[in-house]
Amino acid sequence: MDLEVRDLTVARGGAPVLSGVSFVVPQGQALVLRGPNGIGKTTLLRSLAGLQPALSGSVSFGAETSAYASHADGIKAQLTVVENLVFWADIYGATVPDTVYDAFDLRDLQARFAGTLSAGQKRRLGLARLGVIGRKVLFLDEPTVSLDGFSVKLFAKWLRGSHLAQGGIAVIATHIDLGLDAPELELTPFKSAPDATGGADEAFL
Amino acid sequence: MIALLRRDLALAVRAGGGFGLGLAFFLIVIVLVPLGVGPDATLLGAIAPGMLWVAALLAALLSLDRIFALDFEDGSLPLLATSPLPLEGVALAKGVAHWITTGLPLTIAAPALGFLLNLQPSAYVWLFASLALGTPALSMIGTFGAALTVGLRRGGLLMSLLVLPLYLPTLIFGAEAVRRGAEGLPAATPLLMLAGITLGAFALLPVAASAALRVNLR
Numbered sequence: 001m002d003l004e005v006r007d008l009t010v011a012r013g014g015a016p017v018l019s020g021v022s023f024v025v026p027q028g029q030a031l032v033l034r035g036p037n038g039i040g041k042t043t044l045l046r047s048l049a050g051l052q053p054a055l056s057g058s059v060s061f062g063a064e065t066s067a068y069a070s071h072a073d074g075i076k077a078q079l080t081v082v083e084n085l086v087f088w089a090d091i092y093g094a095t096v097p098d099t100v101y102d103a104f105d106l107r108d109l110q111a112r113f114a115g116t117l118s119a120g121q122k123r124r125l126g127l128a129r130l131g132v133i134g135r136k137v138l139f140l141d142e143p144t145v146s147l148d149g150f151s152v153k154l155f156a157k158w159l160r161g162s163h164l165a166q167g168g169i170a171v172i173a174t175h176i177d178l179g180l181d182a183p184e185l186e187l188t189p190f191k192s193a194p195d196a197t198g199g200a201d202e203a204f205l
Numbered sequence: 206m207i208a209l210l211r212r213d214l215a216l217a218v219r220a221g222g223g224f225g226l227g228l229a230f231f232l233i234v235i236v237l238v239p240l241g242v243g244p245d246a247t248l249l250g251a252i253a254p255g256m257l258w259v260a261a262l263l264a265a266l267l268s269l270d271r272i273f274a275l276d277f278e279d280g281s282l283p284l285l286a287t288s289p290l291p292l293e294g295v296a297l298a299k300g301v302a303h304w305i306t307t308g309l310p311l312t313i314a315a316p317a318l319g320f321l322l323n324l325q326p327s328a329y330v331w332l333f334a335s336l337a338l339g340t341p342a343l344s345m346i347g348t349f350g351a352a353l354t355v356g357l358r359r360g361g362l363l364m365s366l367l368v369l370p371l372y373l374p375t376l377i378f379g380a381e382a383v384r385r386g387a388e389g390l391p392a393a394t395p396l397l398m399l400a401g402i403t404l405g406a407f408a409l410l411p412v413a414a415s416a417a418l419r420v421n422l423r
Contacts (some may be wrong), residue, residue, distance in 0.1 A: 072280020090208030
């Protein structure tokens with residue numbers, strides 16, 4: 001099922017930040033969200049993932065098929081790399097495919113405690129979660145933060161080869177070029193007017 | 206849910222997990238009370254039921270703010286909220302994990318510590334029973350309080366103020382059961398009330414806690 005977003009208005013702290021956002025992402029496609037800091041990329045992704053309600057508009061994709069990845073990785077420092085991945089697999093009722101360790105270059109780190117990993121290695125572990133849980137629709141917020149060039153390529157290769165190729169969908173907010181050959185959506189034109197609904201609070205924000 | 210419970214228990218027993226924090230606090234308070242009150246055995250015996258229950262309650266309170274705060278800080282909580290596991294299940298698993306790491310050790314250790322306070326021999330079984338029935342309610346009510354204050358910096362004080370009034374019925378009926386046991390009176394009524402509070406807490410509070418989490422995660 002395609003991801004279809006129609007006329008979505010999202011708010012942060014009660015004030016609308018983006019309004020009238022509409023797009024369709026067909027299966028096997030990614031969409032890259034662009035825009036300056038503070039435009040509302042994270043707010044849009046959180047609304048799509050269902051963490052916060054949208055003010056108006058509709059979002060449709062297959063039930064129980066989405067997953068969200070935020071700036072933070074949700075990794076437990078006191079668990080090993082394998083234990084972290086097995087935990088998320090259990091939560092999603094899946095098993096950890098052995099290929100995921102190679103796809104995210106974690107093979108040598110399997111028995112290490114996540115607390116001892118570097119920032120980039122933690123990020124790879126956080127992204128490897130996406131390869132474990134087997135969800136079709138991914139909402140990714142700055143997935144490449146603190147990754148080096150090699151790891152960015154590794155992630156793009158996984159996204160293209162393993163996720164999109166199998167009919168997956170991804171909406172990605174990022175500032176760098178992932179080399180995905182995906183359409184981009186510039187969010188600046190959707191910026192809410194300051195006096196849109198809820199504007200009475202504007203003076204206090 | 207089982208996976209989350211297993212993970213929380215594994216985290217609790219590993220370095221920095223805070224397992225035993227409540228137990229150590231309980232131990233310290235009960236060891237210090239006779240030193241502060243003096244060696245009067247009758248007086249100690251009279252205050253033992255109340256002291257044991259107050260100390261258990263405070264020990265349970267001590268580790269409450271960790272229930273959701275750690276998952277909130279490292280970003281696990283939004284990921285759990287978007288996972289197939291319902292938030293009610295998350296709250297229930299967290300409450301049960303808190304009880305296994307705090308309430309259960311307290312319940313097991315309390316009879317040994319009752320000896321330090323010259324607790325009447327007839328009261329030991331009631332002390333154990335009342336803590337076994339009452340501490341799950343403390344954990345579940347505390348989980349609700351932690352859900353209300355998750356995301357607040359230094360939310361521990363606010364959470365204590367919110368949770369303490371909700372703890373009072375558990376404390377009153379728990380200590381009453383032990384006191385009646387010590388005096389050889391029938392103690393079934395306060396125990397039944399305690400069991401009722403625990404069952405009510407486990408039936409209602411996971412739903413309330415998940416609603417609070419949803420609001421706080423926005």
